[in-house]
Amino acid sequence: MNVLITSGGTTEKIDRVRGITNHATGKLGSIMAKIFLDQGNRVTLVTTARAIKPSDHENLTIYLVSDVASLKETLEPLVKTHDVIIHSMAVSDYSPIYMTDFETARNSSDLALFLNQENTEAKIASSSDYQVLFLKKTPKLISHIKLWNPDILLVGFKLLVDVPKDELFSVARASLKRNQADYILANDLTEIDAKSHHAYLLTEDSAFEANSKEEIAQLIYQKVVTHD
Amino acid sequence: MNVLITSGGTTEKIDRVRGITNHATGKLGSIMAKIFLDQGNRVTLVTTARAIKPSDHENLTIYLVSDVASLKETLEPLVKTHDVIIHSMAVSDYSPIYMTDFETARNSSDLALFLNQENTEAKIASSSDYQVLFLKKTPKLISHIKLWNPDILLVGFKLLVDVPKDELFSVARASLKRNQADYILANDLTEIDAKSHHAYLLTEDSAFEANSKEEIAQLIYQKVVTHD
Numbered sequence: 001m002n003v004l005i006t007s008g009g010t011t012e013k014i015d016r017v018r019g020i021t022n023h024a025t026g027k028l029g030s031i032m033a034k035i036f037l038d039q040g041n042r043v044t045l046v047t048t049a050r051a052i053k054p055s056d057h058e059n060l061t062i063y064l065v066s067d068v069a070s071l072k073e074t075l076e077p078l079v080k081t082h083d084v085i086i087h088s089m090a091v092s093d094y095s096p097i098y099m100t101d102f103e104t105a106r107n108s109s110d111l112a113l114f115l116n117q118e119n120t121e122a123k124i125a126s127s128s129d130y131q132v133l134f135l136k137k138t139p140k141l142i143s144h145i146k147l148w149n150p151d152i153l154l155v156g157f158k159l160l161v162d163v164p165k166d167e168l169f170s171v172a173r174a175s176l177k178r179n180q181a182d183y184i185l186a187n188d189l190t191e192i193d194a195k196s197h198h199a200y201l202l203t204e205d206s207a208f209e210a211n212s213k214e215e216i217a218q219l220i221y222q223k224v225v226t227h228d
Numbered sequence: 229m230n231v232l233i234t235s236g237g238t239t240e241k242i243d244r245v246r247g248i249t250n251h252a253t254g255k256l257g258s259i260m261a262k263i264f265l266d267q268g269n270r271v272t273l274v275t276t277a278r279a280i281k282p283s284d285h286e287n288l289t290i291y292l293v294s295d296v297a298s299l300k301e302t303l304e305p306l307v308k309t310h311d312v313i314i315h316s317m318a319v320s321d322y323s324p325i326y327m328t329d330f331e332t333a334r335n336s337s338d339l340a341l342f343l344n345q346e347n348t349e350a351k352i353a354s355s356s357d358y359q360v361l362f363l364k365k366t367p368k369l370i371s372h373i374k375l376w377n378p379d380i381l382l383v384g385f386k387l388l389v390d391v392p393k394d395e396l397f398s399v400a401r402a403s404l405k406r407n408q409a410d411y412i413l414a415n416d417l418t419e420i421d422a423k424s425h426h427a428y429l430l431t432e433d434s435a436f437e438a439n440s441k442e443e444i445a446q447l448i449y450q451k452v453v454t455h456d
Contacts, residue, residue: 011249014248015389016389016390016417017250017251017318017387017389017417018248018249018250018320019248019249019250019251020242020246020247020248020249021239021246021247021248021249022245022246022247023245023247050278090245092246094359097358102339102343102362105339106338106339106340110334111330111333111334111360112334115330115358122389122390122417122418123387123388123389123417128365129364129365130325130343130362130363130364130365131322131362131363132339132360132361132362132363133360133361133363134330134358134359134360134361135358135359135360135361136357136358137356137357137358159245159351160351161243161244161245161350161351162350189244189245189350189351190350
């Protein structure tokens with residue numbers, strides 16, 4: 001089986017020095033890669049330079065990406081040639097457009113003017129007391145996956161923060177439906193720490209619970225290999 | 229000698245999932261720590277969970293920080309008990325205050341109203357096409373160091389991006405003077421890659437050149453130990 005795993009988190013640049021990122025480490029993706037490799041599968045791991053990676057293996061290929069644009073470009077051809085994708089990467093939902101000092105924004109007749117501007121300096125100056133950063137939504141890559149390859153088995157991820165279980169399930173299942181995912185791994189940041197990682201692997205009408213990254217990885221492995 | 233080294237880069241949180249960070253890896257700080265340890269000094273390294281760190285050593289103490297506030301709190305007492313500080317950490321210059329959707333900002337009578345607001349949600353919702361993030365300047369920690377301890381030897385760092393050498397020198401020397409630093413390591417991001425790292429160690433009237441992280445670390449070590 002050809003298994004495509006995304007892991008770690010993208011960073012969207014503000015300028016050449018600063019960026020917006022998230023706390024994803026790539027640890028779960030690395031554990032999943034190892035399990036699939038140990039069972040004789042070929043694994044393609046799409047991740048970032050910073051992320052935790054599995055040891056070298058003859059059946060492992062790693063692609064490094066940085067932001068949503070490079071992830072999209074890398075992912076499209078790979079999705080078309082794999083049987084399964086486990087899309088655990090934390091993908092940035094907003095990308096910086098333009099940063100300006102606060103007074104310039106405050107005195108502008110219409111903030112929409114800034115949405116078409118671009119910072120030309122390599123490192124935005126840091127003299128004013130306040131600054132304003134305009135951001136735009138990034139494309140939702142998970143929604144493209146089944147369009148790129150309707151036959152691929154898709155395991156998506158949904159991370160919320162401090163919500164009731166009912167809400168976690170309904171948001172995750174809405175994502176499952178919207179993106180034609182086969183499974184969504186639903187988890188809450190308040191239930192993740194260095195030792196434990198509580199999560200549910202959801203289909204439209206079933207839920208499987210796990211309490212650590214190892215259990216999550218085993219659960220996903222079992223569901224993927226037994227999927228008809 | 230008691231040597232305090234800061235390395236890596238701070239991250240300022242937007243919410244519990246997202247943050248603004250920079251590309252610093254902690255590699256140079258790790259090399260410097262090793263050189264001072266090898267020569268029998270005690271080293272205190274203030275860095276981040278993500279940064280590259282030197283191997284364990286009986287004379288090495290590591291403190292982990294995340295953002296500018298935690299760095300300041302950690303640094304103040306340490307500065308008072310060390311002989312030397314090599315402040316190579318990339319410290320965030322702006323910290324998020326409030327994020328809102330673009331139309332809310334656009335329709336507001338005065339953007340200053342947002343400077344006193346606070347996001348209460350743990351993960352800011354990502355439904356609108358554009359968002360606006362308000363940021364405020366962080367305190368310049370390097371300016372506090374000689375106030376906390378006038379006797380400490382201070383090596384500061386200045387990173388610019390794609391500027392002429394004249395400008396790099398004048399900006400770095402302005403920082404030297406303003407912060408009463410003994411040395412400033414001046415470097416340009418366009419002259420740093422995986423293999424090489426071009427930099428100048430500056431005083432008010434002298435400049436010493438280095439071409440790799442190892443050379444920079446050796447140069448700083450020599451100047452620190454021979455400083456009268």
